[in-house]
Amino acid sequence: MKIPFSLPVIDADVIAEMHDTLTNTGWLTSGPKVQALEKELELFIGGGNALCVNSWTSGAMLVLRWFGVGPGDEVIIPSYTYSATALCVMNLGATPVMVDVKEDLTIDANKMRMAVTSKTKAVIPVDLGGYPCDYDAIKEVVNAPEIKELFISDNEKQEMLGRILILSDSAHSLGATYKGVPCGLVSDVTVFSFHSVKNITTGEGGGIVVNLPEPFDNAKELAFLRVLSLNGQNKSAFEKNQIGGWKYDIIDQGLKINMPDLCATVGLAQIRKYKNELLPDRKKIYNYYVDALSSYNWAIIPPFKEGSTESSYHLFLLRISDISEEQRDEMIRVISEKEVGVNVHYIPMPMLTLFKNKGYKMADYPVTYDLYKNEISLPVYNGLTEEKLHFVVDTVVAAYKTISGN
Template sequence: MPGPGYRFFGDEERANVMAVLDRWYAGREAFDDPGEGEWVRRFERAAAERFGAAHCLGVNSGTSALVAALVGLGIGPGDEVIVPGYMFVASIAAVLHCGADAVLAEIDESLTLDPADVRARITPRTRAIMPVHMLGAPSDMDALRALADEHGLLLLEDCAQSAGGSHRGRPLGTLGSAGTFSLNHYKVITSLQGGFVLTDDPLVFQRAYSFHDQGWFPYRQDSGRGDLLLGMNLGLGELHAAVALAQLGKLDRVLGRVRDVKQRLVRAVGDLPGVRRRHLHDPEGECGTTAVYVFDDAAHARDVAARLGTRTLLDSPTHYYGGLPAPGSYHLPADPALRSYLRMDVYDEGHGEALLDVRVTGE
């Protein structure tokens, strides 16, 4: 099902796309400005301003945003990154493709990282904590920020499902060392495909940029400062950037609509025996894209899901860790000797059985 942003497509997106086509190029590089596509840069500047970050890097997917950010942060072989057991598989895959190890931690009833369990997973190899703001709701960023500061760890926010959300008044994606976003068609706002990275650290930005653009300095201007990394071609295209820019301008409108729909839905459902809404660390900061209910009894949850034609969160194989391939079956394609593994033995296997989500589309 397309995300709410898709339902707000209109004249603005069409006009921007036609402006790109009228210029007869659709890649990142404008003919008159090598290395700096007009619409990509316009989107990056607008996103940095909207979210209050010093730097924004547009990329071709949320997964690419995660990989570029991890590279920018210097995560690599021998490092451990703590990731929640309920996430999207890209959160784990990005860590593994950097040669690091993903260490799974428990979630609390917000469906985001449980800080107490994160503390128990920290080892001398831990380099970063990756809070994933699932289903539009912020993680417990106060506690996770305190943990990161206490242990000298990096904090990488995966905001793929929470564009426009906040925590204590600060935009998600700006509370850590870097934040990553997705713009695919399931997300709050969309360019049908794409993503971006936010950071205030110029070195993180330079390294991420270098990796996403075959080793060039930002905008292919040799500053002589930073690390040139032999990278890949992960740039956001001009057509996608043009759509993303129009969608970014509608973000508050999209959020206002889905929050209103969610509140009306929650009021209509009311209070039910044996059922409660998930905990929110900052109710004012959630996106409102999903109404999540926690059932005391797993069979009750499965029965309700079947009646509604939906499923429990346990049955989401790309989000619940238990649906992923077994430990040791993940291979880095370029070099099997650098295989990374998931430490999955610590996660409560029954946690997802009694959870049910109802997606808010904005209709």
């Protein structure tokens, strides 16, 4: 039985929506479908101001650019995340400062506090696998008087906020809640990913949600971010294409990172049924793994629910107790021979050539390495049948027996 690690939802609803885009709207780049997806995103999370862009990475760069982050500045990030969390900082000439994580895979606020300097402009917590970070602890750090005293404002936006910006890397956590509050409304700015393997996909894409405190006018800031996403142009191509709408201005140095309608179409068809159909189905798959694997003393179940904090069920980050990195790799080889797609999330950045060459050392992040060395991500996506889930679990169990000799 061949089971890939991930498959996007391409069903009749997606096809019908795409047919409408191609035959009725007369528009392919940013237009009515992007606008509709932004409204659906706002409706789903119950507030905020949303802007769709062409990737998580470019969306995070846009927000940091808006906040004035650049050369000489520092941004605190966890060491256990995909490299995009660091690259969005580096692409602006700033320095990512990595800190270790906790056992629940999320950034350690105490380590974050120790990493703050007068150069720190932002922190990017990562909801790894879809499980939210401890945002109360993060907010306690950035709002601590001694931390705020260190903050140096270099522009009007920084002066208005008066502290370190909290930019959530919620690439995995659309549909998650932190203490009952939907991800998207927990921090200053949130960026979601709509990449092909995510819970909602546009093929490539991302969504920015602005939720800044007073005295910011969130609608006004979002409007400016929209301009920045279009090369600093104060009209979209769709607006310019309307009869008599040709005149425009370039009001700032922006980026070209808008989402096309072709991409938004796929996500639009999916998000309309995400709450009532797609997300509950992912939760059911997740719970199957929890029930099936909890009886094995070697299986470490990933965090997914505590009180009113709940995952988006994006990744099932299974960990195998008391095995080495080499044994984990051998387990993956054995599982792959049975044509079951598994993955590892993620190779820690200090182990990657780019970051090693910049002086980051894995020894500085012991919890990150301990979490990584025995982690195997199991397939979680809509359409996985109970028969397939049973086969995945049996394959994983057999692979453990093979490498452990038990």
